[in-house]
Every structure is written in structure tokens, then in C-alpha cells.
Amino acid sequence: MIRDLLSHGLKSQTRSSFWQRSLVINILLGLFVAYLMLNFLFLGFFLDKILEEIFPGVPPLEKFNELLLYSMLFSLIFRFLMQSFPLLDIQGYLLLPIRKSRLYHYLLVKSVFNFFNLMPLFFVIPFAIKTVFPQQGSGSAWLAVLLLIVLFNNFMAFYLKRQFSARPLAVLALVVAIGTLGFLDWKSVLPLSAYFGQGIGAVMQQPLWLAVPAVLVAIAYWLTFRLLRRYTYLDAMATGQQSVAQSSQGFSVLTRFGQAGHYLQLELKQIWRNKRPRTMLVLAVLILFYPLMVDEELAAGKTGMALFMVSLAIIFPTASYGQFLISWESQFFNLLMARPVSSRAYLEAKYYLFLLFTSITLLLELLLGLLNYHFIPLVLASGLFSMGVTAYIIMYFATYNTRPVDPGKSAMMNWEGVGASQFILMIPVFLLPMAFYWGVSLLGGPNAALATLAVLGITGIALKNRILPLLQKQFERRKHILATSFKKK
Template identity: 30%
Template sequence: MFKRFINLQWKSFFRSSSFGKGLALKIVMIFFGIYMIGALVFVGGFLYEILRKAFPDQAPMWMLSRYLIYWILIELFFRYFLQKLPVMDIKPLLSFPIKKSTITHYILARSGVSGYNLLAFFFFMPFGIVLLFNGYPVLNVVLWLVSILAIVLCVNYINFLINKSDKALVVIGSIILALYGLDYFQIVPVKDFFGPIFHGLYQHPIAVLVPVALAILAYFLNYKLLKNKLFLDASLKTKSKEAKTSDLTWTKRFGDMGTFLQLDLKMIWRNKRTKAQVFISLLFVFYGLIFYTQEVYANMIPMFAFLGIFMTGIFLSNFGQFIPAWDSGYYSMMMAQNIPLRKYLESKATLISVSVAVMFLLTVPYVYFGWEALAINFGSAVYNLGVNIPVILFFGSFNKKRIDLDKSPFGNMQGTSSTQFLIMLPVLGLPILIFTVLYYLISIEAAVITLSLLGIIGFALKNYLLDKITEQYRKKKYGMIAGFKEKNS
């Protein structure tokens, strides 16, 4: 039965509407994955020597054991955001004589061989091999590696248990900060407390039974929870929501575009994920304090270009990269109506433009750290307005993955594809490269003026660029509609 499930998943992958358009991007992501694996193998292979030279008076295995508690908590924290339970089209299977236990075991087994688990394997395995070459007992090292893999699986299945709870994320983050703070200020010797526990997995091979037992327990807790939810009518229960109203009549001043602006503002305010983008953008205004207040970055002027593009364009990136997937729930209905697509895209551009202007105004106080900061932020804002807005709208035409706005913003990777990663190259990498080259070849003034001029040229070509982008959306129209209908995309 597992073989049939794998065959179904394989066909679903190749028959997906997003497969053909992203073939080149998938190849790029494969090469990126190979690079990541190579980097992990390299670091894992040299970790023994790194620890030996950094701590000549301590055994490398002991030093690694002292920090494993942070690795577990940090991995669990980031998996909350990045990892999700492998999905299949389960409902059609429930109408066939297939045991729920078989479906559940398959889903959980798939998650056990996910890329996140393999990353830890490629890191710790080379370290274990180096230990063997340095005369460490074979039995101890092999069972220690088994313990590490069991811990990885335990983290994998615990993540599925807590992934729907935002409170769990706060608890994990608080524990990490609390342990680090207690250790850093020498209030409680955290590493000295947990070090012997994890080092015992190497010293006492029989201790491998503990992480293995915990991994099995986490597996069966997931099994029981998931199996109890495999019913055809599990999603038939109606949800009640509190209606919210707001006065947005002022948007009518924008004419035909005002209707779209009003819908966008209502969508942002009424849904968790879009509302989170606004709050995250406002929080990142303080991101500059990390760099402007550190002397080590005082002479790294190109870093200020990164800050300028990033801070003034944070909403542009977070919100803009998922256009028009935000409207995926009713995009097919919109395309069936006599709705001017040009006005639709222009309203998105206007909304993002306002966000860039607001974010720039919020960064003005950074002039306290020098006029260069203000000038770079201004040039970056103009560049974002004139160049990056058309770029992000153009890349939006490649979005074919649905977004359910009702889902929690934490750990929600719906709508994310390789496009979202590649789009950062022209949006973030290109202006920084331009600024850096001109700064070192000519001056900071030339770099700021060039970014501003590119933004102004983008303004001058606004109508032409929007017309071209509109044509691109019309070409991709039916592919986007088909993609947005795939609820597990």
C-alpha cells in the first residue's frame, strides 16, 4: 500500500500546474540543496578540529555536548516556521477500503525522511566518522549517532504536536532566551548542567534507549492524534466569526482604483496572516539599531544600503511577493468578471508605494547616526518605489500557490515556492551590488544619486511597465486560476 501512496504522490507532483513553470527554478533549488549538504558535510568534518583548537583544554565531544541543548531548542523553534506535516489528498482515500492506520503510518513515515532530518544527518555523520579516525570507541560513537538521529526524529514529531499552537512558539522562544540569559550572565551554569546529560549518550551506550524511546513515544502520540482526525466529515463543522466594519469611504478619492484599495485594506485588517505582515514591517523599523549602534559596522557603508532597501521595502517584500495569491480564494471569480486587470495591479502598486513612503518616514530618526544614513535610506526608498515595485509585481505573475487567509501566520508556508527565494536577488541583491560598486569606485554620493535616478526612471516608465506586467498576468491567467484551486499546493 505504501508503494501505491508513493506512486500517487509522484503523479501529483508531476501533474501539478506549478510543475512546468517552475522546472528551471526547481533545478536551481536542487543545486542549492546540494550546496547546503556539501556545506554541512564540510563543517561537520572539520568540527572536531575547530573545537580542539578553540578549546585546547577540553575534549571536542564534551564541548559539543554542552551546546546540544541549544541546538535542539533552536531547531525546534525554526522547524515551527519552516516545516509542515507532509500532506496527501486524504479525503478521496477515505471513501476506499483503506485502513486509517495505513494512511497515518505513511504520512508520519514520510515526515521521518524529510529534508530537515537529513540536514542533521549530513552534519553529525562526518563528525562521527572523524571521531572514529581519532581513536574513539566504535560502539560508543555508533550508538551516539543513533541517539542523535533519535533526537532529530523526536524534534520532528514534537513539532507536529505543537505546530498549531502559537503559545508553544512563545514558550520555546522564551526558554531559549531565558537559558541563554541565565548562562550568559552566569546566574545558572546551563551548559554545565546539560553537558553531562548529552555526554552520557556517548559515555554510556545503553543510554541510547532513552532518546529512542522518546522518539517512539512522540511518533505514537502523533499517530493517535492524526488517526482520530481522519474522517470525511471532519471539516464540515461551521465556523462562526465576529463581523468587523470600518469606514474606508476615503478610498473613493482614487476613482476606479479605490474599490480595489478598499478590498485590500479590509483584507489586511481582517486576516491573521496579512495583519501579521503589517506588524512585522513596523517592528523591523528598529532593525537599524542593531547595525547603527555597533562600531564594527561604522565603516561598512554598503551594509547601510542593505538596511535602507530592507527597512523601507520590508512590506514591499513580505506582502508584494505573494501578489495575487492573497486573493487566491476568489481570484477565479474576479477573472470571470469585467474587472480591469490594469486597475487591479495599479491598486497593489499604490498600496505598496504608500508603505514604502511610510517606512521611510519612520527611518528618518536614524539621521542621528549621520547624514549618510538618511541619504541612503532616501535613495533606497526611491529605488524601491520606481524599480522594485514593478519587479515584484512582475514576479507575482508566477505565483500559482493558494493562500488560505484564515490560517495562523506562524509557521504558515502556504504560497511559498522557489520564486519567493529567487525574487530576493533582483529586489535586494541588485541595488546593494550597484551601491557597493559605485561607492568603492566613485563615492557615496554617486551611489545614492544612482539609486535615486534609477527610481526616477522607473517612475517615468510606470505606465509602460504596468502595461507590460498586465499583459504578463493575462498570459498566465488560466495557469494561476488552476494553481489557486489546488488547496494542498
Template identity: 30%
Template sequence: MISHFLKLEWKQFYRAASFGKSIGLKILIGFFALYFVVMFLLMGIGAYFGLKEMYPTQDPFVVVNSFLLYAVIGDLIFRFLMQKLPLMNVQPLLTLNIKKSTIVHYILIKSAASFFNIMSLFFYIPFAIVLIKEGYDVEGVLGWLFFMILLIQIVNYLNFLINKNNSAFGFLLVLLIGGFLVQYYQIFNLPAYVGKWFYYIYENPIYATIAILVLMFLYRLNFKQLLGLFYLDEVVSKKVKQVNASDLSWTDKLGDVAPFIKNDLRLMWRNKRTKSSVWMLIMALLYGLIFYPNPIYADKESFFIFIGVFSTGAFLINFGQFIPAWDSGYFNMLMSQNFKYERYLKSKFTLMTISVIVLFLLGIPYVYFGWKILVVHFAAMIYNIGVNTYVLLLGGSFNRKKIDLDQKAAFNYQGTGAVQWLIGIPLMAFPMALFALINWWVSFEIATLTIAALGFIGLAFHKVFMKLITKRYIATKYKMIHAFNQNN
């Protein structure tokens, strides 16, 4: 029966109407997957020797174990945002003489072989082989590796249980950030303490079997949860949900664009695709903590602009690159209303501008790592408002792919086309290259001033740019309507 399910999914894959249209994108995603596999493989092979050089007085295996707390929690957060249960189209199967338990078992087993689980193995397996070659106890290393493989699956099934629980996501973020802060300020070395337990598995491999019991327990919980949802009336019935409307009266102060901004805010909070993007803002805001505390990047000032543009423009990039595809589900109705197109685009510009300012203000504590970082973040904020907003609005006029808002954001390439890949050049690559060149040739101050000046020039010509962009949207209006009416 399992082989039959696999044949059905393969037929569904290559017989789909979108197969030919998205084959190029699938190849591109495949290259990215191959890139990550190679990177993890190289890390697994070189981690022992790299850590031995960085920490000559410590055992590299102990160092790796001390980082596993971050790795496991980070993996769970990453899965929460990006992974979804690999469901198949079960509705036609529910009327056939196939046990529901068989379908559920297939779905859960299939999830165990997802790319999220396989990718980590390209680090752990080579690392374990290096440990054995370096003289570590073979039984201990194999027991540790066996435990890590089971832990990957535990995280996989745990993610499906907490996937819709925002409180669990918040707890994971607090644990991750809290663990880093108490270690950074030398209050308590939580990662090292947890690392001792991982090392204990190496010293006593028999205890790795405890993970089997935990895995079986989580598998059983997932099985019962999914089995309770596999009923035909659950699939075909229309669910009526009560919507809790938020108080958005504060947007009325924004003038004639307020109705559009209210619509966008409701859209972001009520739909999976946009809600996942909002949660990703937290990770983008904390992105600088990966680099700024590290002494290696202390003198690499040209890298500050990349972090500044990304952290202050995280929402701008995530939201702006899919304008107006977010509204593709009701674009026909929207375009039939009696309003000026410029109002619609102005609302997008206003929303993106507000997000950039708010993220900059939230990122002010980065001044702790140096005044230069705050200055660069300010310049990046101005650049995002005065340049990148127009770039994204102009790029949106080329969007022709519809977006299903009920799907998650991460590793979901629906709505993604060549525009989204090419637009990264003016968004990120250009300011970084320009800043690095001027910083090397002239000075840090002039480089920062140049980036900010480009943003101020963009703001000075705001009306001119908005009129040109509006004309572009009006010229392609009916092409977008026709494209959004097509099934992806």
C-alpha cells in the same frame, strides 16, 4: 505497496503540466540545496578545529553541546515556518482497496527522509568522525550521534503536531530569545546547562535509547491524527468556516486607498502563504542580534546597511515582490471594477511604507550596540521607502505566475520567476556596494547620507514614478489577466 506509491508520485511529478515550465527553477533550487549541503559538510569537518582555535581553554565538543539548545529550537522554528507534511494525492486512493493505515505510514515514513532531516546529518556525521579521530571514546561518540539522528526525527514529528499552533510558535520564540538574553547578560547560562545533558549522553551512551521511546510516541500521535482525517467525506465536503473580522476602521484615515489596504490586511491574516510571511517578520526584526553582539562585526560598518535594509524592509521584500500575484485568484474581478489603477498601486505603496516605518521603530533598541547602527537603519528606512518600493512595484508589472494562498511561504516557489531573483540586485546588492565604496573612499557619515539622499530623491519624484509605473501596469494589464487565468 510503498514502492507502488513511489512510482505513482514519480509519474505525477514528470507528467504534471507545470513540469516543463518550472524545470529551470527546480534546477536552481537543486543548486541551492547542494550549496547548503556543502556548507554543512564543511562546518562539520572544520567545527572542531575552529572552536579549538576560538576557545583554546574549552573542549570543542562541550562548546558544540552548549549550542545545541539554539540549534534544536531554531530548527523547530525553521520547520514551523517552512516545512509541510509531504502529502500525496490521497483522494483517488480512498475509493480503492488500500488500507488507510498503509497510506498514513507511507506519508510519515516519507517525511523522515525529507531534506530538512538529511541536511543536519551533513554536520553531525563529519563532526562525529573528527571527534573519533581526535581520540574521543568511540562508543560515546556513536551513542551521541545516534541520539542526534533520533532527535532530528523527534523534531520532525513534533513539528507536525504543533504546526498550526501559534501559541507553540510564540513559546519557541520566547525560549530562544530568553535563552540568549539570560546568557548574554550573564544571568544564567541556560545553553551550557542543557549542553551538559547532551554531554551526559556521550558519557552514558545507553541513555540514547530513551530517544527511541520518545520518537515512537510522537510517531503514534501523528499516525492517529492523520488517520482521523483520512475519510472521503472529509476530502470532498466543503467546509464552512466562521471568519472573525478584525476592526480595521483605523485604515479609513488613509483616504481612498483604505478599501485596498483592508483587503490586503485580511488577505495576509486569513491565508497560509501570507500568514507565514507575517511570522517571518519577527525573525527578520531579530536578524541583527546574530551580528551586532558579535565583536567580529563591530568594525564592519559596510555590513550594517545590509542588516538595516533587510530588517526594516522585511515585509516590503516578502510582500512587494509578489505584487500583484497576491490578488491573482480574483484579478479578473478586481480589474473589472470602476477605480483608477493608480489607487490600487498607491495602496500597495502605502502599506509597504507603513511596514518599513513600523519595523524601524521596533528596531530602535539596536542603538544599544552603537549610535552608528541606528543612523544606518534610519538611512536604510528612507532608502526602502524612496527607492525599493518603486523597484518592487515596477518589478510586479512583470509577474505572470499565479499564487495559491493556501500553501505555506517557505520553500514554496510558486509564483517565483526570474523577476524575483533579479530584483535582489537593486534591493540589497546595490545599496550595500555603494555604501561600502563611499565608506571606504570618503567616510561613514557621507556613505550614510548618500543612501538616505537617494531615498529622499525618490520621495521627491513620487508622483512622476507612480505615473510611469501605472502606465506600465495598464500596458500589461491584459497579459497579466491571461497569465493568471492559466494553471501553474
């Protein structure tokens, strides 16, 4: 039965209308895939030389086994963001006399044959032929470990992605835990990569240890199978969404703060319940670790690059959500404008949301001060500048985004709502604090530059009641254009 279902799936792919759109597009797509394959082949073939150059004195195979842990985690995150599970492929079979368990097994088996599982082979096989086989004889145990890692990532990515819809905080906590362990390994406090490399070396010496990754793959398969059995039908998914909705009832306390609090409550519920803004939260958590890459530069007195990384980590949640600040409500924007509400309260809610985002990231980034106290003034200056300057810039440019956005869709490879204003917005948002910093530091030094950023931010926060009316006038001028554009599209 599973073989017949796989045959149906292959026929549906080969007969898809996608391949009948344009011969030129198909040729270009084929050339792009061939280009990627050739790049992976060449990289795998010369990887031993690259590792010898970067890590002199360390055997390439030993270092590759250690770095494989980072590759595994990066692949898992990349799959979580990019890979989609073909759950709709069994929709036509649900009413037929076919055991549901076979359909679930079919989905899991079919998920193995995809682009994300194929590409690592073009990278690993040349490295194995050139480096592993001459050292280890057959090297079959090493290849088996890598294939099992690929399968583990395949099933776990689907499992985590489905769990994220029902338990986003649990998945975010897992991301933070993985990032923390990665940092501890990078600082050699807990050398997990070395242990991981030793584990792969043990498998190469004694293939019986292959049972360990095989059991992990079986566990990942079983977890995903159980999740499929639970969430196949729409009513089951509705139950999951209902639990998410119930978990957001704590936001109701915000309604005590008037209309602005009511709108802030709606904003937070929208983020909590929809796929695209929730995915942005995951990206924001990952970017929180970016400043760790410049820890050594900061210790050496190179403040500029460290400030850019800190600013990026603090501003990213505000900028990624704020670029669609009004477009998020495009599906019911006309309803909002038809109600007797104050546009001032509407904009205040947006501003308070930015303050909330920035305050959370600022507090989290202050933890970097436990590792290097030089991070503290950078975090405070960047956070205050974001609250008092960057937030207003984002709100102003958001009034020019007339493209609607469906927050329920996935964020990856989704260009919905993206226009010229988003690209223009990135220039002042990320470069303006650096421009102020470099300009003032040339005259008064880095400390004076950081103090200037902080003072500008505090001034902007203090002048909120003067700046928001100006943004309100801009919004009043643009709201009918926005409503018309959202309605047409």
C-alpha cells in the same frame, strides 16, 4: 496493519511515475544525493579538527554538544519551511473499515523514514566513530540522544507547520522567543548552549537520563497525533480556516479610508489567509536578527557591513512580498480591472502596505539601539530610504512580472511567479542604498552618507502625490498585458 500500510507506501514510492520520467534525471538525482552524503561523511570525519581550529583549548566533543542546541533549532526551522507532511497518503483509506487511529500512527511512523532524518546520520556516525567512541567506550547513549533529537524535530516540525495554518501569530511569537533566547546565549547572558551540552554530558555519564529526551519525543508524537485526529478531514480544516478568516475581521476598520483603505484591507486579508505570504512573514521575522551578527563590527566602527545587514532586515518584507505585488491577484485580476475602481487607489493601497511593513520592521529594529546605540541612525536611514525610494522601485518593476502566483501554495521550492524581473529587481533594491552610502561617505564621511539616505527617503515620501501618478501611468500601460498573461497561464 501498520506494517501492511508501510508496505503499500513503499510500493507506491517505487512504482511512482516520477522514476519513469527520464533515466538521465534519475542518474543526476542519484549523483546529487551521493554527493551530499559524501560531503556529510567527510565533514563528520574531520569535524574534530575543525572544532579544534575554531575553538582551541576546548575538547571537540564538549563543544559539539554545546553547538548541538543551535543545530537542533536550525534543523527545526529548516524542516518547518521545507518538510511536508504526507497527509494525503491516507486519503484512499479513510472510507475503508480501518481504525482512524491506525492511519494516524501509520503517518507518524512513515514520517520517520525520510531524507531529513537520514542525512544527519551520515554526519554524526563518522564523528562518533572517530571522536566519541574512543573517549566514551561504546558511546551508545550519545548516539541515542542525537537520534531522539532528530525524532523530536521531525514530529515538532509537523506540529508547528499545522498549527501555523490556524494560529500564525502564536508560531511567530515562538520564533521571536527562540531568536531572543539564541541572542541571549550568544551574548553569554543566558548560556543555554552550555547547559544543553552539560545535559548531554550527564546522559553520557548516566544513561538513565535518556528518559528525558524520550519523554519529549513522546509528547511531540502525541501532540502531532492529536492534531492529525482533529484536522484529517477537509471540513475540519475549513473550520480552522474560518477561524483565521474571523480573526482578520479587525482589518475592516481600513474601509473607512476610502478605496485605498478597502484595497489595503484585501491585501492584509490575503497575507493572513494564504500559506505562501504567511511563510514569507516567518522568514522576515528570522531576518530581523541578522544585524546582531555585525554588532562587534559596528562597535569597531565598520558601518558599511552593519548598514547592509540593517537594510536587508528592513527591506526584506517589502521586497519579498513586492516582487509579486500584482501577481498575488492574478487569479482575480480581471475581476478587479472590470470593476469601476481607481487605479490610483489600487496603487496607493500597495504603497501604504509597504509603509506598514517598513514601519513595523523599523520599530522592531530600533530595539537594537538598546544593545548598541550606533544601530539607531542606521535603522532610521535605512527605513526612510526604503519608504521613500525602494518602495517606488519595487512597484515599478512589479508591473513587468506577468507570471501568475497561487498564494495558497507553499513558498519553499516554489518558483511560481519567478522571472527575470525578480532577479533584476534585487540589484537596485539591495545595492542602491549601499551605492549612495559608499559614494557619499568617500566625500563627506559615514554620518553625511546616512543623512543623505534619510533625506532622499523623506523627499520621496513628501513627493508621493507626484510619483504615484507616474506609476499610475506605467500601470495603465501594462495592465492589459498583465491581464492577458494571467488569463493565458
